[in-house]
Amino acid sequence: MSVVVEPTPEPEVRSSTGKPPPARGVLAFDVGGTDMKAALLDDAGDLHALVRIPTPRDERHPGDAIVAKVAALTGEYRARFPDCSIESIGFVVPGLVDEDAGIGLMSANLGWRDYAFTENITRATGLPVAFGHDVSIAGEAEMRAGAGRGLRDVVMMVIGTGIAAAVFCDGRRVRAGGYAGEIGHAAVPGGFACPCGATGCLETVGSAGAITRRYSELSGSPVSGAKGVLEAARRGDPHAVQVWDDAVRALAFSICQLSAVLGTEAVILGGGLAQAGPALLDPLRERVKSGLSFHRVPHLTTSVLGQDAGLIGAGLRARDLVAGP
Numbered sequence: 187m188s189v190v191v192e193p194t195p196e197p198e199v200r201s202s203t204g205k206p207p208p209a210r211g212v213l214a215f216d217v218g219g220t221d222m223k224a225a226l227l228d229d230a231g232d233l234h235a236l237v238r239i240p241t242p243r244d245e246r247h248p249g250d251a252i253v254a255k256v257a258a259l260t261g262e263y264r265a266r267f268p269d270c271s272i273e274s275i276g277f278v279v280p281g282l283v284d285e286d287a288g289i290g291l292m293s294a295n296l297g298w299r300d301y302a303f304t305e306n307i308t309r310a311t312g313l314p315v316a317f318g319h320d321v322s323i324a325g326e327a328e329m330r331a332g333a334g335r336g337l338r339d340v341v342m343m344v345i346g347t348g349i350a351a352a353v354f355c356d357g358r359r360v361r362a363g364g365y366a367g368e369i370g371h372a373a374v375p376g377g378f379a380c381p382c383g384a385t386g387c388l389e390t391v392g393s394a395g396a397i398t399r400r401y402s403e404l405s406g407s408p409v410s411g412a413k414g415v416l417e418a419a420r421r422g423d424p425h426a427v428q429v430w431d432d433a434v435r436a437l438a439f440s441i442c443q444l445s446a447v448l449g450t451e452a453v454i455l456g457g458g459l460a461q462a463g464p465a466l467l468d469p470l471r472e473r474v475k476s477g478l479s480f481h482r483v484p485h486l487t488t489s490v491l492g493q494d495a496g497l498i499g500a501g502l503r504a505r506d507l508v509a510g511p
């Protein structure tokens with residue numbers, strides 16, 4: 187699977203490079219808290235004309251604003267690829283979702299409650315829709331075409347502003363009505379009060395957002411993201427070293443708990459913090475190993491599909507929808 191696009195935000199629909207327009211494809215949409223991405227996925231697994239735009243927002247009608255944009259973009263893809271048969275749509279969102287019913291139950295950040303995405307997108311575009319949760323579907327994409335290929339017991343952890351996970355046991359994703367995978371809101375030693383209402387949540391220590399916030403609080407100087415904290419830690423800044431070490435310790439605690447309960451064979455790290463690479467993975471491996479005894483010690487690795495995993499997963503889901511048995 188390859189991505190044949192260039193990463194510039196303008197013009198709104200970008201041209202794919204090199205490859206001829208496909209005769210058949212599906213549209214994939216990944217709605218995030220800040221940006222929304224779309225692309226055409228062909229039968230070979232290539233993404234065409236990937237676009238990234240600010241997520242449309244409407245305080246009173248948040249779901250309708252997104253559906254209107256999906257319909258407009260679908261029209262643009264149809265105009266741009268007139269000879270391509272566009273057969274279905276894959277659409278993923280954050281928050282709590284009911285995948286089977288096609289309903290976005292709740293997004294604290296984007297504002298919808300019990301919104302019927304599948305029904306409304308089908309009405310607006312005339313296309314069948316595969317609907318899912320962004321991190322879960324990103325995890326599915328990693329299992330099918332990325333770092334989890336060939337594995338059965340895997341947790342994909344997406345570490346950014348917060349922390350969410352997709353859990354796979356015996357090759358199947360644990361769905362639990364949309365409630366599985368909320369590892370970011372399970373308590374760890376040394377955790378703090380969390381906006382979710384609980385105290386001690388992993389993401390109050392182990393997320394990129396927490397690393398940035400805690401360093402600024404401790405040192406009294408602002409920092410541009412977890413990357414800046416890591417650079418300060420490399421220079422020997424004691425506050426940065428402490429904050430980074432606390433994050434690694436908290437993440438290792440959660441990974442050990444998951445491994446003991448699920449027998450996880452691999453943990454795939456995605457999201458912004460995973461870009462730290464060995465600076466995160468090496469100390470994390472050491473702590474996870476020392477935190478387990480007779481258990482299966484999971485292989486720690488980073489996402490292969492990166493920030494497009496959700497989009498690719500949405501496209502694969504859309505393809506499943508029309509592929510038949």
Ligand SMILES: [Zn+2]
Pocket residue numbers: 370371372380381382383384387
């Ligand atoms: Zn929480």
